[in-house]
Amino acid sequence: MKAQIIYNPTSGKNRHTKEDVEKFVSKGNFSKVKFASTEEEHWERFDANHPDVIFLAGGDGTVHKVAKVLLESKKIDSHTPVHILPMGTANNISKTLRIGSSYISHRFNTVKYLKRFDVGRVKGFREREFFLEAVGAGVFPALVSRIKNMQITSFSKSEEIEKSLEVLLDVVRNFKAQRAVIKTEGITISGHFLLVEVMNIQYIGPNFELAPTANPGDGYFDLVLIPEEKREQLLDYIQKMIEEFADEEDLKDMVFSMRVKKTEIQWDGPDVHVDDELIQGFSGGSFVVDLDPERLKFVKDL
Incomplete structure (x- = not known):
């Protein structure tokens, strides 16, 4: 199973690091893990990696950016599971989904606990x-x-x-x-x-x-x-x-x-x-x- 990390280094006032997120995702024993920072040019091209699951480290704005890629891409299914690691200020989307801000306790089960999400x-x-x-x-x-x-x-x-x-x-x-x-x-x-x-x-x-x-x-x-x-x-x-x-x-x-x-x-x-x-x-x-x-x-x- 391939994982993609999308990381916003400016979310949450820089209280998390790239290394913290990578260390957490490594516990999932994925066959391949790709990393993209939203501060990098062309980070949106992560869809070409065809991940099986996306780990999104950021706030509501980052969720919106990733959703835009999923909804518009011809290379990746919009239903690719997104695992939010909430690191913004309000984190209103993750609060609605009852996702705790402490991602240490988050699970890697990407099938049983999938939540369908409507788009307006x-x-x-x-x-x-x-x-x-x-x-x-x-x-x-x-x-x-x-x-x-x-x-x-x-x-x-x-x-x-x-x-x-x-x-x-x-x-x-x-x-x-x-x-x-x-x-x-x-x-x-x-x-x-x-x-x-x-x-x-x-x-x-x-x-x-x-x-x-x-x-x-x-x-x-x-x-x-x-x-x-x-x-x-x-x-x-x-x-x-x-x-x-x-x-x-x-x-x-x-x-x-x-x-x-x-x-x-x-x-x-x-x-x-x-x-x-x-x-x-x-x-x-x-x-x-x-x-x-x-x-x-x-x-x-x-």
């Missing part, structure tokens, strides 16, 4: 045609915009999450709710919203568990809406997250959520994102989100 497709933007995590509008892309202009990379992971939540508090206080029209499953929903998200996984941004029941392999998205009149409840909930006593019951009373397969969203303002990328130049318009089921597979622990 988006029409209406020039770029970012697929997503793994979420697509939407409102306070979270506004948060991403704010964070990009701040210097918080010197913080620890936990400090960075807490700082991001503090910034989110300020964003929610001052965000101007936008009108949206959502058409899905034969119904139309309209109003002024702080947040409209189509979630493929459970978490968004700074480990905010916005869709607790989301299952990225069940053939559905979770459409999550927070209307303008729930602003104070959202502020209270974020504060509870900072203080580490947020209750899922509070979330249920704050959001409208439903399972969907295809959704058209008309959003009248800016602040739109696909995964962790902002849609530049968006100032209002519509986009369509559709489901591409079971396109990827991840190795999952017990």
Whole structure:
């Protein structure tokens, strides 16, 4: 069995090394192990190695980059098992998959514990045609915009999450709710919203568990809406997250959520994102989100 290591040396503030990852993978007794750093030119050509399993050492951004190769390549099956060694800051994808951050305890069984993973497709933007995590509008892309202009990379992971939540508090206080029209499953929903998200996984941004029941392999998205009149409840909930006593019951009373397969969203303002990328130049318009089921597979622990 051939293994491929994809390693992002900038994930997790350099608290892991190439040697650490190689030593871990060597315990699997693979017949051949290839290594590629995302800092190297043409690392994406790893698909030509035809690996039987991929070990991905990085965060959510690295998962997205590897998924792009798998989805677009003609040399490798997109169902090639990906074993995430989560080393980013938020690690929202691996948290949804219940993959522990300590990869010392991870298993090498690449058959029994495979998790099918749906992919989202988006029409209406020039770029970012697929997503793994979420697509939407409102306070979270506004948060991403704010964070990009701040210097918080010197913080620890936990400090960075807490700082991001503090910034989110300020964003929610001052965000101007936008009108949206959502058409899905034969119904139309309209109003002024702080947040409209189509979630493929459970978490968004700074480990905010916005869709607790989301299952990225069940053939559905979770459409999550927070209307303008729930602003104070959202502020209270974020504060509870900072203080580490947020209750899922509070979330249920704050959001409208439903399972969907295809959704058209008309959003009248800016602040739109696909995964962790902002849609530049968006100032209002519509986009369509559709489901591409079971396109990827991840190795999952017990």
